[in-house]
Structure formats: C-alpha cells, structure tokens
Amino acid sequence: MIDALGNPQSVLLVGGTSDIGLAIVAKLAAGKRLGRVVLAGRSATDLERAAAQVRPLLVAPQTVEVVSLDLTDVATVDAAVSAAFAEPIDVAVLAAGVLPDQARALADADYASLTNQVNFVGPVHAGLLIAKRFSQQGRGILVVLSSVAAERPRKDNFIYGAAKAGLDAWANGMADQLVGTGVRVLVVRPGMVRTKMSAGLPEAPMTTDADVVAAAVAKHLMTGPSTIWVPAQLQVLMSGLRHLPRPVFRKVVSSRDESAKK
C-alpha cells in the first residue's frame, strides 16, 4: 500500500537491470517503506547483481524477487506479471528498452522489428496486463519511460523514436482511460540520460542523470500532470521543436551534431 506522501511498499520493475529503473527504485526506497521489489528482465546474472544492489535499500521483509522476462516473447511477459502480482504491487515501472544501431536497423528489417518488440510491442503488452491487475486492485501507479525522441524523431534515431512514439501514445491514452479508477499512469519523457544504454554517444544539450529522472518521477508520482519532461525545461524546448518546419529542424540537428563531434 502506498502512503499519502508517495512512499510505496512494493514495486515491480520491468527492465530489472535498467539504470533509470534502478535509480527510480532507489529513490522510492528512500522513504523507508519499500519492502518488496520484483525485478523482471532477461539476464539472470545481471538481475542477481541488480538484486544485490537493491536489497540493502529495503525495509523488512527485504524481499527482492527476480523473474525472467523477455519482451520479445509474450508468454514470459504473462508469466512475469502473474508472478509479480501474487501479492499487491503499488508501483510498476516500464523501463526496458534498447537503443538500436540505426544504420543496422535500416539495412536489416528483422533487427529493426526485434528492437520494436523490445521498445514498443513488449512494453505495451506488459503495460496492458499491469493496468488490468491495477484495475482489479483498485489502485496502482504505472510509470512508463518514454523519451523526447517520441515527440520529434531525428534522422539518426527515428527507429527508436518511432517505437517510443507508439509507446508514448499508448501510455497517454491509457492514462485517460484509467482516470477515476484509482490507477494512475505517469509518462516520463527524458532527454538524453547518462546510462549504459547511451554510453559512447555524443552528449545532447540538457543531458541529465538517472537520479534526476528518478527524483522527477518521485515528485510527480501521486498527483499533477500525467506527462512529465526531464529536465522540466525540455517541455518548452520540445513544444518549439515539434512545430519547426522539417528542413529547419534538420539543419538545427545537423549543426548540433557537427558541433558535438568537435
């Protein structure tokens, strides 16, 4: 049960080794009410490592459950969600995702589809199952990690952007659908975040850290807008960028890329 000040007692993290996801778990554990965390993901070894990192942050009974989930295989998603909801879940975070190699995705449609499974099809499947469970519970908060790339895809990341745009649209619709049911959906649109997924890429303006995303999620967990940008100034920037004519947008992006390379 979550308390009035947004401290949950149980959290499900889909993408159990995600840097942003784990930062959110750590932030939610800081309120000292969190006693049960379910980490769902692909690699057992990585999940165990994440579990060891999460366990000391929890209060009694300090339960960390590791469940196997592969977003390209819906049967594992069904099983993972069922296992997690063997007991009530207060907050679920959809944090799984990959950043496709754009050049490879353009040349190899099978590869592109696989990344779409991980970034869009699988998360929507998991999200629908979680939303249904939350509705039965009569409460629950679903945090969906979208991206500013969902708002205005660029030439060099639009395979990723297209999938995130789909997920973002689903999550916003779901948020509206669930108003008045006790279930809240929080859509998070971070800019570039320093994580293992973005390691090695040139930094975009307003690049931020996983902790900052986690703090923004915690702040908006209970009430307020159902879509947030991190950092918050991105909301203004993106609403401008979204309406730029395409040729102008291309120029802005390529000149930024040039300066980033220098």
Add this chain to the structure above:
Amino acid sequence: MERLLSGWGRTAASRADVVAPRSSDVPDVVVIQERVLARGLGRSYGDAAQSAGGTVIDTSDLRTPLVPGPVMTIGAGESLDAVMRASIPKGWFVPVTPGTRYVTIGGAIACDVHGKNHHVDGTFGQHVQSFDVVLADGSTQTITPTSDSDLFWATVGGMGLTGVVTSAKVAMQPIESAYMAVTTKRLDNLDDLFAAMVAADRTAPYSVAWVDTLAKGQRLGRSVLTTGYHAPKSALAGKAAQAPLQFAPRSLVTAPKIVPSMLLNKLSVGAFNELWFRKAPQSRTDEIQSITEFFHPLDGVQDWNRIYGAPGFLQYQFVVPDGAHEVVRYALKRLSAAQCPVFLAVLKRFGPSNDGMLSFPSAGWTLAVDIPARVPGLSELLDHLDDRVVAAGGRIYLAKDSRVSRETLQLMYPRLADFQAVRDRVDPNRRFTSDLSERLGL
C-alpha cells in the same frame, strides 16, 4: 457502485465497490464478500475508511428513530449532527464531540474519538453502554464491556476491523442550554501556555489551545487558550434566554471545487495566523457562545479540505506523557523551521487512557497539525518526529494517519498483539480490511 474513495486529507485514493444496505441486510453483504469495510462520513484523514478493490459499506442507511433521553439507541450511520439536532432541544448533549459534528456514531466508536473534555470525561467509547455488531460469520451480537470485554475494547478504537457496528446505546449528558460559557486567553509563548493548560485541567470541563506554528523564537507557541462549560439558563440574556435550547446550525459557505495548490503558502497562512491571533481578546471571561462556535468552528465551511488542492494534506497528531512536553516544543520548532504553511495547530490535555487496545488517548499532551502533503521533505521530518514521540512513550492517532511506518506503529501500540488475537478469534480470514490495515499490517 464502483467509487474512488479517500479520506478527509484527499490523499492516496483507491477504488471500491460501495453498497448501502439497511441494518437487516448487513449480514448478507458481509458473508458474501471476501473483503469488506464500513465507512461513515469519511472524516478520517488518511486511508482508514477505504478498501482498494474490496467492498465498502456506506453506513448512511444504518439509522434509527432518534429519541432523546439519558441513554439513546442510535444507528451507526447517524451523524453527531443529526443526534444533536434531535437531542439538544430536549436538553441532552452528546458525551463527547470531536471538532466536527459530521462524524457517524460508527466512526466515533471505530476511532474512539475524543473532544475538548477528554481530561474529564474520556473518549466517546467510554460512554457507549453496548453496541450491535455484525461479525465476519454474519452473526449479529450485542456487546457490552462486561459481556465480551475483549471484543468490546477491540472494537472501540479498532478502526472498523472487528465487524460492522450497526447501532449503539450511548449515555448522554444533561444540559440547560445550547450555549457555552467561554473563557479566552491569549498567551505569548509556550511555557505560559503549558502552565495555563495544566491549571485549566482543574477548573474547566472543556479546554483547547490553538497555536500559531509560524511564530518563532521568543514567540514560539504563541497561542489562544479557550476553556468552557455548558452555560446554565441563568447565564443567558436576550434571544438566547427566550429559547435556551434552540439548536439549528447552518452551513455558511462552501469551499470552491478546484483550488490551486499554491494558494496556501507561508505568506498567506502567516497573514491568516497573525490576523486570527490579534482578533482574539487578551483575556475574556464567561462569554456566551453557541455550541457550534465553541466546538465546531470549521463546520461552517463545507468541504474546507479542498483548500489544499489536488495534492491534499494530512494531519499529524501525537500524544506524549505529561513529563514529555518538550517533545511538543521540539515538534513545533521543527515544523516552524521547515516553513510548512501550517494553519493553527491544536494542543490539548488528555486524561488517563481506557481499555481500548488501539485507542489513541493517554494521559498527557496531544498536538494536532494540518500540513499540506506537497511540503518537500515532509516524510523524513515526520519520521523523525515519530522517533521522538516513541522515545517519550507516546503515539500517533490512527484516525489521522496516512504515513506512519509499520515498525514505528508497533512500538507505539504495544497492545496490537491483543487486538490481533481478538481478530483471530472473530475474523480469522480477515474479511474486514482497509487500506490502513493493509498498509500497517494491523
């Protein structure tokens, strides 16, 4: 009907299936539901009267004809407002009233509410001679403090977790008028207030102090102490003397539906507190006030809880024993330093505790403070204050709680195990649950 329910603080709402049976139908509802809970007027601040995904019994149809007298049999869904409207004109007053008349008899028993007279008269539950309760097996039993003492004292203060109380026999107190003789005193600091309140224990049946939490330093604890007693007919003049028992309060205004949460800030609340302190007389004795003015000043504004906007608010109320008044000073200091935009805090004296296993009051000082939920760092601050309260042998009030930790609660309520033993006996499958009981592992 599916409904989203929250407490008076409007935080952490959850959805439940709400039904409103008559008393005779309550057993049927109870036995077919897996999880069920009774809800009165929703004046508990936190999650005591909601049950996510469960069934909630709206008690508004649990009614009885209200026949004024020294002992009244009252349906659990009747409000103190309804009782008073019936009983005061006949010269009978409720034994205990909290700061609002909009609580039900069922809620008053479940929370074992207290009023300004606790130091003399104890809690509401101490004036309940018996109640009818529908248990988890669907049976209806009449319980008195002697017929089943454990079940009686687990139900009084038991937050609705032992069964559904459908009606109760309540001992009333005789009054000559619907008016109070009130003495008001302005105090400039906390030490003066402590001394004045201890002195008032011996002279006044009703007493309470309102403290300005934004005052700091020398002025920390500046406050207005009001004490009072039921005015005899002979003390009245004019219209009041002609109709001494007339009681027909009206709600004056309703708070707007949507309020921006930024409306309440340090400046606006500071200005209000200043104004309110200055409007109180330095000292005034035996002023005649209506029952509403004295007991229920906030009932004049309907839905006043909306002024805290969408994020909602909570009330932090604790009690510490007599020697531990420094915890009160410390809490006021920390709340003042945190710059919480806090309207007045309420300080009261409690008399001895009763046998209620989860009943809140015990001899000493009780402080209650309304705080907006959006204040940054509030969770840590209140956890810290909890630690001080526990160290002093005190506790917080479940009817107000929406955030205490399980571990802390167990330290505060050493008789929790006795309470759980009664539940094991009368409701082994835990049919009666609430978001509060789930959150705290009651």
